[in-house]
Amino acid sequence: MSDVNATMARLERARPGKVILWTLLFLGGVVMITPIVFMAATSFKTGQEVFELSIIPDRPTLENYLFILQESKFMRWMLNSLWVATFSTASVLFFDSLVGYTLAKFDFRGRQIVFIAILSTLMIPTEMLIIPWYMMSRSFGWIDTYWGIAFPGLMTGFGTFLMRQFFMSLPDELIEAARIDGWSEFAIWWRIAMPLVIPALSALAIFHFLGNWTAFIWPLIVTNDPDIYTIPVGIASFNGEFQMDWEIVMTASCLATLPTLLVFLLLQKFIIRGIMLAGLKG
Amino acid sequence: MAEVSLQGVHKLFGSVTAVEDFNLSIGSSEFVVFVGPSGCGKSTTLRMLAGLEDVSSGVISIDGKPVNNVHPKDRDIAMVFQNYALYPHLNVFDNISFGLRAKRLPKDEITTRTNEAADILGLDELLKRRPGELSGGQKQRVAMGRAIVRKPKVFLFDEPLSNLDAKLRHKMRAEMKLLHQRVQTTTVYVTHDQVEAMTLADRIVIMNLGRIEQVGTPDEVYKHPASQFVASFIGSPAMNFATGTITGTGSKAALKTDSGEGISLAGCDIAEGRRIQLGFRPEHMMLAKAAKPASGHISIGAHITVIEPMGHETVLTCDAGFGEIVGKYEGEDRFTPGDAANFHIRADRLHYFDLDTGLRI
Ligand SMILES: Nc1ncnc2c1ncn2[C@@H]1O[C@H](COP(=O)(O)OP(=O)(O)OP(=O)(O)O)[C@@H](O)[C@H]1O
């Protein structure tokens, strides 16, 4: 009985705090959702209506969608983005975890220096790297290629660090047992270590994929040919071409958001866990 | 089945010596137990045998061939770790067969051998389960299964039973022994539990501070401990000791303890004036009414301080002036703390150790 009372009392006391918390969360949610709602609303409006702040258009239309899907290279950009982001994510999962594993589980001369060097790349802002990247791309002929868009992100300092932290927490005995069992070091990594860090891998995959899907500056700089544009670059290109047709930009944005929304709904559980893991470990 | 030998093996971690001048030959099919206090280098030695740790100097051979530079997977050994090291994402069948798959054996041979091992260990019902769904004892069995399925030349066990509760440990100890009788594989077993060592071993290697203190059969190390350390380590309750100086010779020989008591040691031929430790086991102390012992016995007087009835016997902790001693009593008498007690001990069951070196005299 006293237990129940104590619990009740604790709930009572917690209530004012809860109210404030919920209010803040609600306001935060509104702030984040409003632009998305307007984006969706605008995509169904005609050009004349764009600057009216109504949520339901007076004369809803699918013209914008038809225009984008039929008369622009939107689907091509979608595929470009998909391809670049997938390729880059696969590469990051493979190489970051391979290097992270090596840093976590092998003792070799200079390990600490290599680790610090990789960590320190986290402190270099992307903007600083764009010019060297561009010069590299130009001299290697990577301008207007998928490789040119993807290469800076094929390995990341953050992913290496994240994976290293996770591999550190794997018991050495597992690896030693597999070693005695007769597997090669590569097979041990692939068959024992990797399956045990799947939560970390999925977190890394989600973050990296989304990061690539929305990447703008570098793909903009390294591509000139509209056939190679990724989605964000393509959407931006509507600006110049059609004199700020906002309804078109909004429609394209809506379409571009769909896949990420879908991924989020499907993988919600993983993403939340991933954020928590990254927060705890990274 | 194979012979294993370690010759002059040293292991240094930086400037810390973990194992020093380790020499041992293990016969084919022999069950050898390394025992000693925490940090004495048991695991390190075992890991060097497994190839998980480099040897700083010395030679390790398996079947006559030096293996210092042989990779663990090519040594044909199997190891069971203290916390079992089962692969959490694989079920019991896959855990057991993992080593066979590395050898790329044909699928049906893998299945046959895995089922055979599971059968020996009573794991048939559990093959589909993951390690997370097993009890401690079952996990322990899977770890054993993973070792025996490979039919290696040598088994290495690092405290495989220390995570089990007392009752299960007892049971698994018996199973271990049975298994060894059955497969006859050369075995090196590490434990810090001297009871486990005594019950399992063909030969015990007692280690202290990275060195071997004594190698011998359980009987030898119990009856003829080579040093005071071995004497105090083997046996439960532990051996009692009295520290002092030898006085007199022949029938007048006695030990004058540092706190002043005299213990007559008639017939003891240790040089007068030598500083020694006298050791005697609780189970060899006979409670006697008379203070004067029969011939060939010595007598030690004490006062009872703690009485622990165990049912079949009573453990008596006593104050003997020179220190606390523990005795066992199997009769019917009742005691109260403060009672005087006289213990008689057969002279041939006394152990003498040099105080400086700790070595048996
Ligand atoms: N990787 C290492 N680096 C540095 N020192 C180590 C390492 N492994 C072991 N040692 C040291 O070597 C000594 C022997 O360790 P070891 O693990 O062999 O002891 P043990 O007899 O197995 O003890 P326990 O019963 O606690 O398992 C200890 O002093 C330990 O601190």
Ligand SMILES: [Mg+2]
């Ligand atoms: Mg150990």
